[in-house]
Amino acid sequence: MSQLEFVGSPKQANQDCGYDYSAAALLTTTTAVLVVHADAGMWPGGPDVGCGLSDRSRSAAVRLPVPLRDRTCWT
16 A cells, blocks of 8 residues: 555545545556545535635555556656
């Protein structure tokens, strides 16, 4: 299991404007694409369209079936 680092919401999904994140890897013999999914969960105060998504360094675990080695990686 590897950790993918990115910038996201400063709060967890159980707080207003919060998000939880998950990640997946799509691999070929020459390329790796790492995908991050943002889950808004259940906000106690309801959805807020004024919330920003980029404020804090976050991470998500991603399982790589094989090492990346010298593949190009697009995130």
